[in-house]
Amino acid sequence: MTRYQVAIVGGGPVGIALAVELGQRGVTCALVERHRDVGRIPKGQNLQHRTLEHFYFWHCVDELRAARLMPKDHPIAGASAYGSLSSDYLHLGRPMRDTRLGEFSINDFFFELNERLPQYRTEEVLRARAAQLPSVTVMFENTAKSIEPEADGVRVNVSSEIWPYEDLVIEADYVVGCDGARSLVRTALGIERHGTDLGDRMVLAVFSSAELYEKLERFGPRSTYRVVNPAKNGAWQFFGVVEVGKTWFYHGPVKPDTTPQEVDYIKSEMEEAAGFPFEVEFEHIGFWNLKIEVADTYGEDRVWIAGDAAHLHPPYGGQGLNNGLEDVTNLGWKLDAVIKGWGGPNLLESYTEERQPVFSQIGEDMIAGGILREREWLKLHSPERDLADFEKAWDDLDRTQTPFEFEPNFEGSSIVVGSAPGAKPGIHSERAFAARPGHHLAPQVLSSGRNVYEELGVGFTLLAFGADDDSVTLIEQSAAEAAVPLKTVRDDQADGRAKFESKLVLVRPDQFVAWANDRCESPDAAKVLLEQVTGH
Numbered sequence: 261m262t263r264y265q266v267a268i269v270g271g272g273p274v275g276i277a278l279a280v281e282l283g284q285r286g287v288t289c290a291l292v293e294r295h296r297d298v299g300r301i302p303k304g305q306n307l308q309h310r311t312l313e314h315f316y317f318w319h320c321v322d323e324l325r326a327a328r329l330m331p332k333d334h335p336i337a338g339a340s341a342y343g344s345l346s347s348d349y350l351h352l353g354r355p356m357r358d359t360r361l362g363e364f365s366i367n368d369f370f371f372e373l374n375e376r377l378p379q380y381r382t383e384e385v386l387r388a389r390a391a392q393l394p395s396v397t398v399m400f401e402n403t404a405k406s407i408e409p410e411a412d413g414v415r416v417n418v419s420s421e422i423w424p425y426e427d428l429v430i431e432a433d434y435v436v437g438c439d440g441a442r443s444l445v446r447t448a449l450g451i452e453r454h455g456t457d458l459g460d461r462m463v464l465a466v467f468s469s470a471e472l473y474e475k476l477e478r479f480g481p482r483s484t485y486r487v488v489n490p491a492k493n494g495a496w497q498f499f500g501v502v503e504v505g506k507t508w509f510y511h512g513p514v515k516p517d518t519t520p521q522e523v524d525y526i527k528s529e530m531e532e533a534a535g536f537p538f539e540v541e542f543e544h545i546g547f548w549n550l551k552i553e554v555a556d557t558y559g560e561d562r563v564w565i566a567g568d569a570a571h572l573h574p575p576y577g578g579q580g581l582n583n584g585l586e587d588v589t590n591l592g593w594k595l596d597a598v599i600k601g602w603g604g605p606n607l608l609e610s611y612t613e614e615r616q617p618v619f620s621q622i623g624e625d626m627i628a629g630g631i632l633r634e635r636e637w638l639k640l641h642s643p644e645r646d647l648a649d650f651e652k653a654w655d656d657l658d659r660t661q662t663p664f665e666f667e668p669n670f671e672g673s674s675i676v677v678g679s680a681p682g683a684k685p686g687i688h689s690e691r692a693f694a695a696r697p698g699h700h701l702a703p704q705v706l707s708s709g710r711n712v713y714e715e716l717g718v719g720f721t722l723l724a725f726g727a728d729d730d731s732v733t734l735i736e737q738s739a740a741e742a743a744v745p746l747k748t749v750r751d752d753q754a755d756g757r758a759k760f761e762s763k764l765v766l767v768r769p770d771q772f773v774a775w776a777n778d779r780c781e782s783p784d785a786a787k788v789l790l791e792q793v794t795g796h
């Protein structure tokens with residue numbers, strides 16, 4: 261029997277991405293996935309700027325962009341309408357890439373631009389990348405049946421889904437459950453999930469309709485269309501483009517006992533949302549519940565969970581896959597560090613400490629909070645009751661939504677040094693160019709013409725922009741003594757590099773700032789810094 265360093269249960273996008281993250285670091289891992297083929301439902305389309313950074317570091321960002329189904333120049337942009345898509349009350353949102361705050365664009369804060377493609381295409385790109393990595397073993401058509409913790413590892417009991425249906429045992433130092441909403445691994449750990457249940461049953465319909473596309477021409481090219489319908493109590497009716505001019509998905513609330521056979525009823529709901537009749541050919545009809553569930557903890561000791569196994573919520577804002585992939589990036593380097601021996605005893609615990617509150621706030625404050633706020637808004641404002649008040653409120657609703665104020669960060673985490681007093685990981689912060697401990701590093705052009713993102717190492721990176729040599733040497737020596745992988749990037753503070761507001765910036769392997777300062781004062785200070793950021 262081969263023993264692996266990590267066993268991954270579940271090979272959806274999150275499991276495969278974890279295999280890539282670990283495989284690139286040379287960690288041996290076995291991934292067990294029940295199915296051979298990827299599911300063809302076009303969900304998980306909206307990939308944020310940050311997610312594309314992950315694909316850059318996974319060395320398949322060009323492949324991902326090439327897998328896009330929409331034409332290259334088709335904007336990733338949404339529209340919202342009040343009542344139905346035929347209404348006069350519209351918000352024609354700018355493409356995400358053009359969102360500006362004063363002189364800045366949201367693009368300025370990331371090394372990559374966002375993208376839009378169906379999840380099955382994303383998964384194919386990840387599968388192809390995983391297949392290039394010798395330390396990754398992918399076992400499709402195998403189902404994990406149970407896990408058994410052992411003194412120095414975990415046993416995963418697996419059954420093959422193909423004849424002769426043999427059982428096998430995988431032994432590993434760690435196991436990560438990327439096994440979706442009904443996670444076996446989460447259940448085995450007895451981890452509970454909590455969150456707001458908004459009560460609605462939602463349909464997900466995938467369909468073809470050239471007519472719908474033609475009838476929405478007045479919106480100009482868009483990728484999503486959302487209806488704020490007073491009759492639906494804050495639950496969205498939402499059309500998403502899959503293939504321009506051809507295929508779509510729709511989700512919206514339906515009566516609780518709706519079955520996939522009730523196509524006329526489902527079509528009538530879609531026509532109510534559109535505000536006009538249109539021809540439809542259904543390809544898939546499924547259902548989901550409008551609720552948020554976030555695991556109380558993301559694991560312990562040798563068993564961890566990531567992706568939908570850890571958090572589940574409505575696809576509003578397209579957060580599920582993006583967050584699952586951020587989980588992978590956070591957990592991946594920590595597992596690698598602990599396996600290689602330079603990660604301390606608190607490092608893996610910091611995965612829950614950092615990622616759980618971020619998702620909790622996304623679920624509760626952004627998604628459930630957004631639905632509940634819209635419910636209240638719909639009760640307060642109506643064009644029939646008071647047109648002037650409604651029109652003002654509708655305009656204000658557009659102005660309240662800004663991506664600059666959504667800034668997932670780990671300030672206050674136990675492995676971040678120099679956080680503001682009382683800070684805690686969460687999403688309520690603002691984008692900034694300053695290198696702030698616990699926050700995502702903004703990109704920056706170096707005097708070589710390359711971007712700092714192109715120079716980041718696979719371990720920690722010390723950016724030394726105009727810093728004194730003694731400070732740099734102290735940190736480098738401490739890293740070498742503790743066997744912490746560290747790359748130093750030296751430059752001056754010209755051409756905007758002073759925007760980091762610190763001469764020394766220690767960047768984690770997941771591109772978050774671990775520490776920022778102008779000097780490192782002593783060997784002891786360097787030692788304590790390196791110990792803390794590696795979880796000792």
Ligand SMILES: Cc1cc2nc3c(=O)[nH]c(=O)nc-3n(C[C@H](O)[C@H](O)[C@H](O)COP(=O)(O)OP(=O)(O)OC[C@H]3O[C@@H](n4cnc5c(N)ncnc54)[C@H](O)[C@@H]3O)c2cc1C
Pocket residue numbers: 269270271272273274275292293294295302303304305306307379402403404405438439440441443444464511548566567568569575577578579580581582583584
């Ligand atoms: C309509 C819709 C639209 C969405 N839109 C977006 C969006 O725009 N952006 C976004 O970020 N997210 C979106 N999402 C969410 C996104 O699709 C999910 O968050 C994503 O699929 C989670 O990936 P995962 O790998 O964690 O879980 P899954 O995709 O559920 O994969 C889990 C895998 O584990 C396997 N598995 C389970 N148990 C076992 C076992 N015991 N043994 C072996 N294998 C097992 C399963 O076969 C499966 O392949 C959307 C979701 C829906 C429904």
